[in-house]
Amino acid sequence: MLLLGIDIGTSSVKACVVNADNQSVIASAQYPDEESPIISPRSGWAEQSPEMWWQQTQQALALCIKKGGFEAKNISAIGIAYQMHGLVLVDKDQNLLRDSIIWCDSRAVEIGDNAFNGIGKETCLSRLLNSPGNFTASKLAWVKQNEPDVYHKIDKIMLPGDYIAMKLTGEITTSASALSEGIFFDFQANELSKDVTEYFGFSDKLFPEVKPVFSPHGSVRDDVAQQLGITPGIPVTYKAGDQPNNALSLNVLKPGEVAATAGTSGVIYGVSDLLAYDPQSRVNTFAHVNYTSELKRLGVLLCINGTGSLYRWIKNAFGVGLTYEQMNAEAAKAPIGSDGLRILPFGNGAERMLNNKRVGAHLHNIDLNVHTTAHIFRAAQEGIACAFRYGLDIMRGNGMNPTVIRAGKTNMFLSNLFTQTFVNATGVPVELYNNDGSLGAALGAGIGAGIYSSQADAFSKAGRVDYIEPNNYKAFEAIYQDWKAILEKHLEDMQDDKSKEKDSVNH
Structure with missing residues (x-):
């Protein structure tokens, strides 16, 4: 029996076909080879075309x-991560109706801040477990305010994976997990948040039917099946955001387990059974893939927008003609601490943890x-690792204290230097596994x-491929404290500039 997993990423789409019996990947591919464009009509804006996905x-x-080794007609279920x-x-x-306003777009920050105060901070944190911030609800409010002609034509709002499922099946559904990541979900009432919809003036009719993450979300249409070369009527049985899906693919399902x-972007994602929140909403709590009203499983998510995006920029600016593997080899030639060179990686939109x-x-x-x-390549990896540490300390302050972190041996964790850093x-310590989002989506479909x-049975054959322990924690602590001081000076300067601007307006 075969399972198809699809992972709708910012850079590319990955697909893999999995043998359900032994959980092995038969074939996998991504498209395109080069990173997909992000449309930025204005500074801080970020859009992509769903039709491109x-x-x-x-x-x-x-x-x-095309790679072969399987019969596409034998695919029996489809899972989607996004x-x-x-x-x-x-x-x-x-x-x-328009291009998608994606995760790293910053245009709705002020709208979210106003909603936080308008709905009430205590109400938001206790019922939504987050500030509306720069999430999907605030982005929809931006469209309502700035593109009323578009807004009045809306029949349904979706997340990226919902759109791909719609293209496959013709049906539109959502889940509690998806609603929560958009800041539309009331955890106390276990339903669409009336506080959010009434504050923004959203009709309940805009929202799709709510189904469990692990359930039929429609069957592949005949014409689409013929076009793709798969069997008509096979179901889409799983949809989840990329970070809950990454946690699933690493078998991170129980309270206290943590994935990265x-x-x-860079993420640390820990599972909790507490309806808890960060008072400043710097880390965010969503319904995990296995959340139910009876079994509270929450994903506590720290997101850093500028991780791989920084390393890509460094490659384009300083590593022209080099592969990432060659850059990593060069980085290893520089000493720990990069001879004092420090890089702050926060150049990809507004950072929630800041x-x-x-x-x-x-x-x-x-x-x-x-x-x-070589120093620049290493300092970039060290700066990204320091950003992870800064965010993890926030999570520790909110009761998340991992003793081990699981990660897939992919993206920046392909670099031995980055992983050790x-x-x-x-x-x-970090445990590495051979997995990616498309594999997790396929097994989720199963x-x-x-x-x-x-x-848990879906990941019974997953094997750890490496285990990395700290080997120079004390030496790196001084590097981190130096990096942290630089960051905090920037934050202080930004606050001072904001105060001066406010004073000049008042006078």
Whole structure:
């Protein structure tokens, strides 16, 4: 029995076909090879075309089929993982109304801040477990305020994975997990938040039917099946945001278990059974894939927008002609601490863990007589690891104290140097597994289709491929404290500039 997993990423779409019996990947592919464009009409804005995701999905699946080794007609269920927090809008004929406002877009920060005060901070934190912040609800409010002609044509709002499921099946559904990541879900009432819909003036009719994450979300249409070369009527039985899905793929399902990823963005994601929240909403709590009203399973998420996105920029600016593997080898030639060179990686929109400030990316202490590209490559990896440590300390302050972190051996965790630096920065060992989002989505489909007896059973054959312990934590602590001082000076300067601007307006 075969399972198809689709992972709708910011950079590309990945697809894999999995043998359900032994949980092994038969074929996998991603499309395109080069990173997908992000449309930025204004500074701080970030959009992508959902139709581009659909075209890439078709191409990725075609590449899988071309590799052979399986019969596509034997695929029995489909799972979808997707970039979180994006806003997709369609009319009554399921036509797109605009490009998707994606996760790293910053235009709705002020709208979210006003909603936090308008709804009431205590109400937001106790019922939504978050500030509305810069999430999907605030993005929808931005469309309502600034594009009323578009807003009045909306039949349904969706997240990116919902759109791909709609293209496959013609049906539109959502889940408690999806509503929570958009800040539409009331955890106390276990339903669509009346506080949010009434404050923003959203009609309940805009929201799709709510179904469990692991359940049928529609069956593949005949015409689409013929186009893709798969069997008509096979179900989509799983949809989840990329970070809950990454946690699932690492079998992170129980309270206290923690996963990490370092792709375009960086995330630490821990599971809790407490309806808890960060008072400043710097880390965010969502319904995990196995959340039910009876079994509270919450995903506590720390997100850093600028991780792989920084390393990509460094490659384009300083590593032209080099592969990432060659950059990593060069980085290893520089000493720990990069001879004082420090990099803040926050150049990809407003950072939630920094109270939605747009700090920007910065290179500090460049010595023209000392520093080389090797130093820059290493300092970038160290800066990203320090950002993870800064966020993990916030999570620790909210009761999340991991003794081990699980990660897939992919993206930046392909670099031995980065992985060791991450471990030395955080002081927490890392277990690496051969997995990615498309594999997790495929196995999620198997759970939703009832092929596996339990969620844990779907990952019974997953094997750890590496275990990395801290080997220089004390030495790196001094580097981290220096990096942290630079960051906090930037934050202080931003606050001073804001105060001066306010004073000048008042006078």
